[in-house]
Structures are given as structure tokens and as C-alpha cells.
Amino acid sequence: MKILRTGPPGEETAAALLPDGSAVDLTGVLDAHRPWSAADLDRAASAVRAGLPALDLTGRRVGAPLPRPGTIVCIGLNYRDHAAETGAQLPTEPVVFLKSSSTVVGPHDTLLIPRGSSKTDYEVELGVVLGARARYLESAEAALEVVAGFVVSHDVSEREFQLERGGQWDKGKSCETFNPLGPWFVTADEVADVGALGLRTWVNGELRQDGSTADLVFGVADVIRYLSWFTVLEPGDLVNTGTPAGVALGQPDPKPYLRPGDVVECEIDGLGRTRNVAAAA
Structure with a gap:
């Protein structure tokens, strides 16, 4: 799975990039502002397989693809x-x-x-x-x-x-x-x-x-x-x-x-x- 974060600095939301280059919205599945565990990522993968709303990335800023690391x-x-x-x-x-x-x-x-x-x-x-x-x-x-x-x-x-x-x-x-x-x-x-x-x-x-x-x-x-x-x-x-x-x-x-x-x-x-x-x- 490929995950990115998109939106203005400090206001990013998480999204998953699909094999065809389109994206789906992970809002409500992954908290874009706290570190993710393996369990969080497994849950996100299950949600992507089940189907999520499409997210148009046209014109949207792409931020760092993970929340700020603790270390x-x-x-x-x-x-x-x-x-x-x-x-x-x-x-x-x-x-x-x-x-x-x-x-x-x-x-x-x-x-x-x-x-x-x-x-x-x-x-x-x-x-x-x-x-x-x-x-x-x-x-x-x-x-x-x-x-x-x-x-x-x-x-x-x-x-x-x-x-x-x-x-x-x-x-x-x-x-x-x-x-x-x-x-x-x-x-x-x-x-x-x-x-x-x-x-x-x-x-x-x-x-x-x-x-x-x-x-x-x-x-x-x-x-x-x-x-x-x-x-x-x-x-x-x-x-x-x-x-x-x-x-x-x-x-x-x-x-x-x-x-x-x-x-x-x-x-x-x-x-x-x-x-x-x-x-x-």
C-alpha cells in the first residue's frame, strides 16, 4: 500500500494511492497527525480493499507522507x-x-x-x-x-x-x-x-x-x-x-x-x- 498526506501544512489528511494512480480518502481511518502503528496500517489496508471515497489530488499540495516522527x-x-x-x-x-x-x-x-x-x-x-x-x-x-x-x-x-x-x-x-x-x-x-x-x-x-x-x-x-x-x-x-x-x-x-x-x-x-x-x- 502507498500512503500519502495531502493538504496545507498542519492540515493534511491521509490518502491511499491505488495501482491505477487514483487516490482514496483515508480520513476517519488514519489520523494524519499522529504516528501509525502496524495495526493502524492493517486497518487502513482493509478499508482500502473494502472501498473508500475517491480523492482528487489535482492541485492539492502533497505533504510529508507520514506524521512528524518522534525520533x-x-x-x-x-x-x-x-x-x-x-x-x-x-x-x-x-x-x-x-x-x-x-x-x-x-x-x-x-x-x-x-x-x-x-x-x-x-x-x-x-x-x-x-x-x-x-x-x-x-x-x-x-x-x-x-x-x-x-x-x-x-x-x-x-x-x-x-x-x-x-x-x-x-x-x-x-x-x-x-x-x-x-x-x-x-x-x-x-x-x-x-x-x-x-x-x-x-x-x-x-x-x-x-x-x-x-x-x-x-x-x-x-x-x-x-x-x-x-x-x-x-x-x-x-x-x-x-x-x-x-x-x-x-x-x-x-x-x-x-x-x-x-x-x-x-x-x-x-x-x-x-x-x-x-x-x-
């Missing part, structure tokens, strides 16, 4: 080619950092370049959405059981803030609008092989990133299991699993960091494409 956990240096382009050694354990949930915006919303920024960077990532509590999971199989589904996640980063201003990575990751999501959330049952998904980023029509989840250092199951031994993840939480090579940070000087007016598109096989225009904050 966003990110994994750094998790693609072999990305670690190589930045000159970093492959990690022996997942590199973990947090991102503010206030960064989440819709797939076509404006991407704000922070005041004082000169190194705002793009990162397409596979976002993993939790459908059940993850706590001290013992196996990869147990980890996959708590995964509700997947989403295109754009982990925007300000590299100077992240790497040159002291402290942890979080302040280079948590600026407003720094996590566009969408255009829809795809339940896990519709993704045949999460370890073989193509990921791509274009900036102003130029292909910058072209990778595959087959290049992950730590796969989805290993990441979720690992995290569950350090923190409790709840339904609706989001895990960003890392980005492939091609980011501005890894390019020769002058590095092609984002500027106002740039158009950034991020795409993952079967999960759709985001398109955000950058503007000065």
Missing part, C-alpha cells in the same frame, strides 16, 4: 562508495546521529538554505519507518518484523556546521526543512528486495548520485537491530540509512554545494521522487 535516527558513512569519496575508513559499527523531527517537510516544499551557510549538501537516503516498538531485538528477523515500510528521505546537510564548527554532527543536520520526505510511504510488503533498490539525485537536471542499497555497509535489518540495543524506537519513528557517493562534499573543488534557485530531485526505485527548490532562509 529521526541517521546512519553515517553507510555506503562503501560514499565512505571512499570522503576519505573515511569503513565503520566497524554503524555511525549514529540524530536529526530534529522539525526538519521534516513535504516532497515538493521549499528547501531553505540556512543563514550563514556556504556548504549545504544533498543526500538521497532510504528512510525506514517503524511500525512497532524496537527494544533489544535479538535477530535480523525480529528487526524486519518491526519495520512498517519505506520512504524516500532527503537528508540535507550543512557541512561547515556539521564538520567545522565543533561538537557533534547534529547541528549540521537539523536546520529547518532539512528532511524532505515522500511523495508517499510504501508498506514493507510492497518492497520485494530492500537490499537492491536504486537511489538517484539530480541537481538542476544533472545526475549527481546513482547508487544502490546493495552497497550498504550495514543493511536495514542490521541497522534496526543494532539501534534497538542503544535506544527504544517507537511506531512512526524514522531511520535514515545513509547515502551513496556523489554528494557535493566528495567532489573536487569548487564543490557544487546548493545555492538558492537550485532544484534537487531524489528518487528511489518504487518509492517515488522528491523535488525541492532551494531558497535563502
Whole structure:
């Protein structure tokens, strides 16, 4: 099942996207403003099968496809080619950092370049959405059981803030609008092989990133299991699993960091494409 949220910011309603591209209204079935559990999604799937009113999406804003996560956990240096382009050694354990949930915006919303920024960077990532509590999971199989589904996640980063201003990575990751999501959330049952998904980023029509989840250092199951031994993840939480090579940070000087007016598109096989225009904050 593909789920999206549509409407003005703060007033979104939930809808399901049908295989023919039409949509049905999930109002009264899914609360568009609180995290969804696996039981919520099962109920929505049953309602879609039973038949729901059609919803015309023409001219309607598409928002982030899930309610604001309680927690966003990110994994750094998790693609072999990305670690190589930045000159970093492959990690022996997942590199973990947090991102503010206030960064989440819709797939076509404006991407704000922070005041004082000169190194705002793009990162397409596979976002993993939790459908059940993850706590001290013992196996990869147990980890996959708590995964509700997947989403295109754009982990925007300000590299100077992240790497040159002291402290942890979080302040280079948590600026407003720094996590566009969408255009829809795809339940896990519709993704045949999460370890073989193509990921791509274009900036102003130029292909910058072209990778595959087959290049992950730590796969989805290993990441979720690992995290569950350090923190409790709840339904609706989001895990960003890392980005492939091609980011501005890894390019020769002058590095092609984002500027106002740039158009950034991020795409993952079967999960759709985001398109955000950058503007000065």
C-alpha cells in the first residue's frame, strides 16, 4: 500500500494511492497527525480493499507522507562508495546521529538554505519507518518484523556546521526543512528486495548520485537491530540509512554545494521522487 498526506501544512489528511494512480480518502481511518502503528496500517489496508471515497489530488499540495516522527535516527558513512569519496575508513559499527523531527517537510516544499551557510549538501537516503516498538531485538528477523515500510528521505546537510564548527554532527543536520520526505510511504510488503533498490539525485537536471542499497555497509535489518540495543524506537519513528557517493562534499573543488534557485530531485526505485527548490532562509 502507498500512503500519502495531502493538504496545507498542519492540515493534511491521509490518502491511499491505488495501482491505477487514483487516490482514496483515508480520513476517519488514519489520523494524519499522529504516528501509525502496524495495526493502524492493517486497518487502513482493509478499508482500502473494502472501498473508500475517491480523492482528487489535482492541485492539492502533497505533504510529508507520514506524521512528524518522534525520533529521526541517521546512519553515517553507510555506503562503501560514499565512505571512499570522503576519505573515511569503513565503520566497524554503524555511525549514529540524530536529526530534529522539525526538519521534516513535504516532497515538493521549499528547501531553505540556512543563514550563514556556504556548504549545504544533498543526500538521497532510504528512510525506514517503524511500525512497532524496537527494544533489544535479538535477530535480523525480529528487526524486519518491526519495520512498517519505506520512504524516500532527503537528508540535507550543512557541512561547515556539521564538520567545522565543533561538537557533534547534529547541528549540521537539523536546520529547518532539512528532511524532505515522500511523495508517499510504501508498506514493507510492497518492497520485494530492500537490499537492491536504486537511489538517484539530480541537481538542476544533472545526475549527481546513482547508487544502490546493495552497497550498504550495514543493511536495514542490521541497522534496526543494532539501534534497538542503544535506544527504544517507537511506531512512526524514522531511520535514515545513509547515502551513496556523489554528494557535493566528495567532489573536487569548487564543490557544487546548493545555492538558492537550485532544484534537487531524489528518487528511489518504487518509492517515488522528491523535488525541492532551494531558497535563502
